[in-house]
Amino acid sequence: MNTSMTATNNAPGTDADVVLSAQGVEVVYRDVLLGLRGVSLEVKRGSIVAVLGSNGSGKTTLLRALTGLLDVHRGKVTKGSMQFEGQPLERRDPASIVRAGMAQVMEGRRIFPALTVDENLRTGAYTVRSKAQIRENYDRVLSLFPVLVDRRTSTAGYLSGGEQQMVAIGRALMSSPTLLLLDEPSLGLAPLIVEQIAGIVREVNAQGTSVVLVEQNATMALSLADHGYVLENGRVVKDGPGAELLADKDIQEFYLGVGDAGRKSFRDVKTYRRRKRWSS
Amino acid sequence: MTRFIEFALAGLAQGFVYALVALGFVIIYKATEVINFAQGGLLTLGVYLVYNFTSGQSVPFPLAVVMSMIVTAGVALLFERLVLRRMLGNPVFAQVMVTIGLLFILQNLVIAIWGAEPLNLGDPWGISTISIGEVIIEVRDLWTAALAIGVLVVFFLFFRFSKLGLAMRATAVDQEAALAQGMSSRQVYMAAWGIAGATAAIAGVGVAAGATGVSPSVEFVALLAFPAIILGGIDSPLGAVIGGLIIGVTQSLTAGYQNELFPWLWAGFDDVMPFIVMVLVLLVRPYGLFGTPEIKRV
Numbered sequence: 217m218n219t220s221m222t223a224t225n226n227a228p229g230t231d232a233d234v235v236l237s238a239q240g241v242e243v244v245y246r247d248v249l250l251g252l253r254g255v256s257l258e259v260k261r262g263s264i265v266a267v268l269g270s271n272g273s274g275k276t277t278l279l280r281a282l283t284g285l286l287d288v289h290r291g292k293v294t295k296g297s298m299q300f301e302g303q304p305l306e307r308r309d310p311a312s313i314v315r316a317g318m319a320q321v322m323e324g325r326r327i328f329p330a331l332t333v334d335e336n337l338r339t340g341a342y343t344v345r346s347k348a349q350i351r352e353n354y355d356r357v358l359s360l361f362p363v364l365v366d367r368r369t370s371t372a373g374y375l376s377g378g379e380q381q382m383v384a385i386g387r388a389l390m391s392s393p394t395l396l397l398l399d400e401p402s403l404g405l406a407p408l409i410v411e412q413i414a415g416i417v418r419e420v421n422a423q424g425t426s427v428v429l430v431e432q433n434a435t436m437a438l439s440l441a442d443h444g445y446v447l448e449n450g451r452v453v454k455d456g457p458g459a460e461l462l463a464d465k466d467i468q469e470f471y472l473g474v475g476d477a478g479r480k481s482f483r484d485v486k487t488y489r490r491r492k493r494w495s496s
Numbered sequence: 497m498t499r500f501i502e503f504a505l506a507g508l509a510q511g512f513v514y515a516l517v518a519l520g521f522v523i524i525y526k527a528t529e530v531i532n533f534a535q536g537g538l539l540t541l542g543v544y545l546v547y548n549f550t551s552g553q554s555v556p557f558p559l560a561v562v563m564s565m566i567v568t569a570g571v572a573l574l575f576e577r578l579v580l581r582r583m584l585g586n587p588v589f590a591q592v593m594v595t596i597g598l599l600f601i602l603q604n605l606v607i608a609i610w611g612a613e614p615l616n617l618g619d620p621w622g623i624s625t626i627s628i629g630e631v632i633i634e635v636r637d638l639w640t641a642a643l644a645i646g647v648l649v650v651f652f653l654f655f656r657f658s659k660l661g662l663a664m665r666a667t668a669v670d671q672e673a674a675l676a677q678g679m680s681s682r683q684v685y686m687a688a689w690g691i692a693g694a695t696a697a698i699a700g701v702g703v704a705a706g707a708t709g710v711s712p713s714v715e716f717v718a719l720l721a722f723p724a725i726i727l728g729g730i731d732s733p734l735g736a737v738i739g740g741l742i743i744g745v746t747q748s749l750t751a752g753y754q755n756e757l758f759p760w761l762w763a764g765f766d767d768v769m770p771f772i773v774m775v776l777v778l779l780v781r782p783y784g785l786f787g788t789p790e791i792k793r794v
Contacts, residue, residue, distance in 0.1 A: 288672050309680075310678060311680055314676075314678035322673060326672070328669040329669065330665075331666065331669065335662060335665075335666075339663070339674070339679070
């Protein structure tokens with residue numbers, strides 16, 4: 217599925233091929249604080265798109281803008297436009313966006329700790345009307361996460377971090393989304409579990425869901441992604457196919473810990489490289 | 497022994513009334529983190545509406561209660577929609593102050609319409625009693641208990657099995673995460689106020705069927721339910737019930753035995769006793785008996 221999609225990636229994008237697009241999105245918090253300074257991105261149908269960036273680069277703000285959760289944080293989209301499935305996303309409430317087929321796994325998992333696993337999953341299907349559909353999604357989630365089968369009646373807050381992340385992803389899948397947004401699913405998890413999560417993301421994508429993967433763990437994200445964006449200070453400073461970014465020297469130095477450490481910003485790269493050339 | 501059982505049973509009945517009052521507080525607190533001081537006002541309004549329907553229009557009593565529930569819920573909804581909705585995002589403290597404002601408005605409204613004189617609720621139970629062996633039980637106590645248990649069962653089923661109930665619990669835990677699932681906080685707040693209003697009407701009937709009668713002092717019973725809420729844990733419906741029962745029985749036993757056991761205590765000490773129990777419990781369990789300290793695992 218992925219390979220056939222990457223073939224169409226290079227063709228001039230007709231609207232049907234693009235699930236999500238954003239042009240020059242600017243976000244302002246509390247009327248003063250710039251969260252995003254004009255971010256554009258595009259998600260092709262059936263692809264995985266990685267969004268990389270350090271803390272405070274605007275990754276989470278971007279997701280909030282897309283899912284209608286800026287209100288809660290007193291943020292506003294002040295410029296630019298966003299489309300999901302060809303429909304504008306501005307000024308829509310979170311419920312209508314979920315109903316349209318966009319679901320997200322929030323940063324830090326944000327499961328409902330006092331509710332059981334089963335109830336957590338059911339909250340994800342809140343917008344789904346048909347009981348048969350809910351049952352089908354439920355079975356699909358449990359087949360994706362067999363670990364959760366025995367945990368259905370456990371209080372979710374007492375599960376391990378990895379299991380909680382599975383609950384969070386499962387909950388998002390309960391609305392059978394066409395686009396899944398994941399905000400740092402690897403956060404605070406052991407490497408083995410991160411690998412597991414990566415496998416799940418790949419499988420979900422293979423079943424036909426487009427994915428936006430926001431990560432600090434660049435190796436994991438780029439190894440999955442068809443296309444990647446690097447955010448810094450609320451701007452896209454670099455983008456390209458996943459494999460290309462993975463091989464990129466600067467990215468390697470910044471996010472993969474290969475080469476010299478010690479630089480603070482991606483924007484310093486050019487001067488830094490120049491300096492390195494001169495000094496060598 | 498017979499006396500003890502009678503006191504205990506009367507206490508339980510009173511406790512169920514407290515539980516009903518407490519449930520109204522708990523449901524709004526859980527959904528919005530606001531302690532709704534107007535709950536006592538809603539209680540009073542509910543009672544007077546029942547009186548109004550039974551005496552003026554001579555509606556059958558059960559129907560009058562249902563009608564009162566609907567109107568009281570409507571008033572609560574209206575208040576949420578017109579006032580509190582606009583205050584969302586403001587400090588909880590400001591919202592609590594607004595509910596105190598509503599309390600005074602309702603209080604004065606009721607007195608302006610129906611006067612301050614005690615009236616007759618028009619309930620069919622009166623002062624009739626039944627006796628089991630040597631124990632005499634008042635019929636109205638049985639009915640209050642039955643009403644309270646009925647409401648509790650409906651609460652339980654609603655929160656456990658309905659979609660809106662699930663949304664209310666999820667929103668109470670993490671509002672933003674609930675929004676992200678497509679749940680509507682507005683719907684949840686409205687539901688919470690509506691349910692609290694309807695519950696207030698039933699609780700009011702429980703209060704007014706007892707010694708208080710239909711009078712503006714119905715409202716003070718709501719204050720006596722306060723120890724019950726704090727004792728049980730302010731975010732726990734089950735806690736509200738257990739807390740209510742403990743307070744009711746404590747109060748009834750204190751009133752019954754204080755003269756022979758502690759003759760040096762002043763009259764009316766039974767109204768103080770609940771607060772003493774509350775303080776003692778809080779010293780040991782600061783979140784109340786069933787209140788949840790945050791469950792968190794990083």
